[in-house]
Amino acid sequence: MARRVEFVDTSILCNLLEVPGKSQDREKVVEELKRKRGEDACDLLLPVTAVIETGNHIAQLPNGYDRRICAERFDAVLRMVVEGKAPWALNEVEWDAAHLSALLEGGSTGSSLVEHASNQLGCGDLNILIERDRYLARTSGVVAKVWTLDGLLSAYA
Template sequence: MARRVEFVDTSILCNLLGVPGKCQDREKVVKQLQDKEQARDCDLLLPMTAVLETGNHIAQLPGGRERRTCAERFAGVLRMVVEGKAPWALNEIEWDAAHLDMLIMGGRTGSTLVDHACNRLGCGDLNILIERDRYLARTSGVEATVWTLDELLASYA
């Protein structure tokens, strides 16, 4: 049986961090994380895309106090990743021409970046799929999906 890996989407990270306006499913996501940790049947990877998108959501919060509080929580979670204390590891990627080419071509989705944009799948979501594809290409014996609340992304995950 293949080892299971799940890439943590921005929607999940925002809920876990309690980002105002982006955490309407917080209780459900916290419970899902607890279940995943207890089951120990998959490894969680944090894609670079989720880090960048979450940071942008935090930076766009209207209130300075909530922006700071949320940014401090976010920095704390990232510190835990660096120290190996988070429930997930960072998906280390090489951002190079091959990565961009896969992004433009849409990876294994069967549609290009342009087609996805026209159908409202954002570049960040597509990039998470590319990160997953590249992970699968360099790893054997693994089944990789995306843990997300986004229905469109989930349809490709």
């Protein structure tokens, strides 16, 4: 049986961090995380894209107190990743011409970046799919999906 890997999307990370306006499904996400770490075990990877997008969501919070509290929680989670104590590992991706070309071509989705943008799939979501594609290309015996609450992204996940 192939090993299961799931890439953690920004929507999941925002719920876990309780980012105001982005955490309405927190209870469901926490329960799902418990299942993914227990009875429905899989390896979780944190895409670079989710780190950047989550940081942007936090920085754009209108209330300074909320920004500070969320930034501190985000900092703690990222430190846990660095120390190997988080429930997921960082997906180490090489940002090079091959990565950018794959992004422009839309990877395994069959549509280009321009087509996806026209259909409202953002560059961040597309890049998570490219990170997954490139991970699959360098890893054998793995089934990799994206854990997301985003309806459009989940169509490709």
